[in-house]
Amino acid sequence: MLSLIGFAMIAIMMYVLLKGKASPLILFIGLPAIGGLLAGFSPSQIGEFAMAGIEKTSGNAVLFIFSITYFGVMNDVGMFDVLIDKLVKKAGNSVVAITVVTAIIGILGHLDGSAASTVLITVPAMLPIYKKLNIRPNVLLLIVASAMGVMNLLPWGGPTVRTAVVLGMDANILWKTLIPIQIIGVITTIGLAIILGLRESKRGAGISSDSKDVAMSQVAATVDEKVAALKRPNLAWFNILLTTIVIGILVVDAIPATLVFMLALCAALVVNFKTVKEQEGRIKAHAASALLVSATMLASGVFVGVLNDSGMLTAMSEAVLGLIPASAGPLIHLIMGVFALPLGMILGTDAYFYGLLPLVIKVAETYGITAINVALTMIIGKNVALLISPLVPPTFLALGLADIDIKEHIKFCFGWLYAISLIMLVCGVIFGIIAI
Template identity: 55%
Template sequence: MFVATIGFIMVIAIVALLLKGKMSPIVVLITVPTIAALIMGYSVGEVGGFIKEGVGTTTSNAILFLFSVVFFGVMSDVGVFDIIVNFLVKKAGANVVSITVATAIIAIIAHLDGSTATTVLISIPSMWPIYKRMKIRPHVLLCIVASAMGVMNLLPWGGPTARTATVLGMDATILWHMLIPIQVLGCIVTILLAVVLGILEKRRGAGLVGDAGDCAVAEAAAAQVQQGQELKRPGLLWFNILLTVGLIASLMLNITTSYVLFMLFLSAALIINFPSLKEQDNRIKAHAPTALIISATMLASGAMVGIMNGTNMLDAMANAIISVLPDALGRYIHIIFGVLGMPLGMVVGTDAYFYGIMPLIIEVGTKYGIAGLNTAMAMIIGKNVVLMISPLVPATYLAIGLVDMDLKDHIRFCFKWLFAVTMIMLLGGLLMGIIKL
């Protein structure tokens, strides 16, 4: 009972510190578990051994994230996504449903790089002038972008999938391969959501203005902020598109280790687009802060997982929960937390959710014969889709700021639609046998 008590105190402390935002996740995930292990009587040498074991399970995912963030950052710099966005904006014209569907497709494509801020800055400024001209509510724009972002964040370099893989001790790309059918379903549901919202907006009177399409497109083009034009490579556009498609295809075919692919493709991208040493260094430095922080956090989480496993803390905590949990509920704990993933994800930060709560629920599930992978896949769906309505995510404030909307109005409108997307994806995972009862 002593070990379980220390474990619960540790998890509560980690979640509380991460929610307060007073300390770096890297510091929290290393320091708190280390103190807990020392209190339990383990020596510094033993704790070091636990950390070494844990970090060893997260290294490949940390390297993957490091190189993937830089690669997609460079692709965004050179204008890979610009031509697609501009084409869809023009094709949308004055049709309300076409505009909402174009929004979904733009957001899905924009989030290929896994960056929430980039997705928001590509999707919303390009479509918001059109929405205003066509009298479509900004709530609709943000809801569609939020759904697309949540679904696409299942990519292995998106963050949550890499974090989940870290907790499971497996390669993020392998986990993603299992999640691809659910992600495809999510993309289809997001486009259908855009159709439904477009029809509802049309019934409210949206689009009933003269020559709206042409004016809207012109205004949208003028409204887009032209930043970093010197970095664009229009002459190399098709090379860069083929390079991006080739990388994604190679990842899906599992040709070799995912981080090796990103190393090779990033090198090719830098050599062709930025041949000089100074240019290459500048591009790497521009994207390094985000890549380094997340990768370091993953390594720190490995230290936490190593200590929790080495001290048998998770096992003790799981047994304590099982002693008070009815068997009827225990057998479905992964489904329960799959349903609760969205509301829970809104109030608990990403690191707290994946590194504090998920390992414990996985361990409890294993006591009832539920595979850890099964529990993790159920839990990741809801947390992903909630991404852009969580008050703990900076991109949420960026998005509502761009359209001048209150957070409460954004959440009130989006929650029911995004929860429906979550439930369809969870149900789809069950029906396809990816998540098992």
């Protein structure tokens, strides 16, 4: 009975999320409450399960509030604008240089963990140059997709935080385990940019001599006056230094990540905005996205808590065990790692991490495979699938800006991104991060 209710909850969640019929927040709260009652648990018991789950997610939810706001402010003040302008000017009319610069901008632009802002930073800035140099816009979106997928492993990235919630651990600790794999991903992304640049050169790209000046003027003309008023080019050195210090502290784990972003946000607001009205204006500007993500994170604690503490997950794993061949059991984490990209692309973020991941972890434990080992294999491919998933709104934002059809986009990008996810997975095994 418990297993049937558990499977029904996950199936309903996946279906409704795929159809876009309800907010994840509603599903994460409503489904476990109904499922718990159907399973025969009292409201007080369900409340205990839910609070146990919320307790595990609260730390990461607070981290999200301050990290999203901090990087939102950094985006407002144009932290990397000067650096990006110099990179574009340095690249000139070299096709390979332009594609490599695209990768670097995508990597830097996704420091905030926001897919939408990365798309808005990268695509409008680079698309005019691509058009003038006769480089296919598909190449631009592929490089951005790879950069975002790799950088989304950061501790304030959605998939990493969701995985940490399921594991009941600090997102920063999980990220430190992933750092070597992320470095490989960054190197692979730049390598991909070089390969694509060479391929485009062979196709005849790079024929325009005035592309750089025209493209830069087009980009400058599209800058909104209100957006421009928030820029602080004279403080770029401070903002870059502050962000570098933040990342450095996170790497050495000297101070809790949440406190790091609290202090950094205070410093960023005080230095970049002199009046209380301006400071509060920046907080309000990013409050909606920070609150929605964090509220969803807390709500997911209800779902995970009821699923775990009610015994549903155990019953479900026992049912699945009977379907898995004995020879495949010890390799289930690697099998899931191989298929992580297509699964993540089809299921979407919440269904993948809160529905599929806990079940695989529970099944894998029977074969002596640790939860973190399963999580490491499954997070890599899902991250790389970020900008080719039809369930991710920024995918359509990018497609709209580049005027590309989604089928064409997936067909062009899928093979390359799948290869990158497999390279990162193999390197994780070689480095001993992922145990066989």
